Amino acid sequence: MQHSFPDPESQINASRAAIRLSGVTKEFRGSAEAAVADLSLDIEEGSIVALLGPSGCGKTTTLRMINRLIEPTSGTIEINGTNVADIPAQELRRGIGYVIQQVGLFPHRSIASNIGTVPKMLGWNKKRIAERVEELTSLVGLDHDLLSRYPDELSGGQQQRVGVARALAADPPVLLMDEPFGAVDPIVRARLQDQLLELQSEVRKTIVLVTHDVDEALRVADQIALLNVGGVLEQLAAPDDLMRTPANDFVRTFVGEDRWLRRLHLNLVSSLPHHTGPILPIAATFGEAREVLAAEGVSWLGITEDDVFLGWVQASALDAVEAAGGSLADLERQLPAAQVEPTSTLRSAMELIMVSNTSAAVINEGGKFGGVVTLEGIRRGLAGDTS
Helix, strand or coil: CCCCCCCHHHCCCCCCEEEEEEEEEECCCCCCCCCEEEEEEEEECCCEEEEECCCCCCHHHHHHHHCCCCCCCEEEEEECCEEHHHCCHHHHHHCEEEEECCCCCCCCCCHHHHHCHHHHHCCCCHHHHHHHHHHHHHHCCCCHHHHHCCHHHCCHHHHHHHHHHHHHCCCCCEEEEECCCCCCCHHHHHHHHHHHHHHHHHHCCEEEEEECCHHHHHHHCCEEEEEECCCEEEEEECHHHHHHCCCCHHHHHHHCCCHHHHHHHHCEHHHCCCECCCEEECCCCHHHHHHHHHHHCCCEEEEEECCEEEEEEEHHHHHHHHHCCCCHHHCCCECCCCEECCCCEHHHHHHHHHHHCCCEEEECCCCEEEEEECHHHHHHHHCCCCC
16 A cells, blocks of 8 residues: 655644654663653744754654654654554655765765665656656756766765755655764855755755754754753744743753854844935935935935935035035945845844944845944844834
């Protein structure tokens, strides 16, 4: 009998949990303490959840219980409402993508053959497998010329991308990743993390990722499940919420006292309520310019044309240009010394503001003005003060 996971859309489930762990425990023979004790966790469809915590907290054990590489001692694990215990283990694993740190590619098989492993096991014909391999090669950013090569001819980063492609080959709803980028250098690791996020924006899989690296979890996860020794769930939260409001002393200690600095990397300029500032269209009058300057209490004015930001002008130049019969268009303009995009991090915005000793202008795609950002605005934004 062929099993499959039900369509997530057909599940009547208010929380839309693609994976649900209910009272899951794991006790290994000869060990006095449980590796995982009474763990309950809901993982939303299409999200990336990082299992984070110190050595011995049961991260990898929990991951392997999801695809039954390790059988739980008690409790239930469901994928889209189906108890994984009701599906033969080998069949279950063919429907779940699995990526490990050392990749585990077959050394005697070509890259194309490695990627096509699961589809071949599922009985796909050669044409369909070849088409899927080509599609995944592009999706994970591999050079198509590498398909005929063997794993030992590839770099660590390339091998890791092959591992991801192989895990996605049969289009599984769930992808499990166990320290997937731990064996590569920091620069390659950052690139692979970025690529994972780009890939997720296209494929929208439910991903469970094991990591010991706080920064990696903060960078890639939608939710972080922070586990203590024995598989105790101390906090499940979005990355910024974990940094902003640690649930207890264990969480506070684990994420570190510099968590406010990490929040600067997590939050984008677009998350702030932007103050428009002293901005006027180029067709405005000198009288309107003086009204805005007085209201804002500043000595500079931003000029726009069709919402495109043209630059700053000095208030001290208004009188002379007006007396000469000119307009705002005749004022000498300067581009902002500090300029950020909505997708810039608050860390980069703060650094620009401090270096230039001025507010940062937010310039949207197409050069349109989106407001100004100040150090006080960043402080209030991180504090949750939007007043």
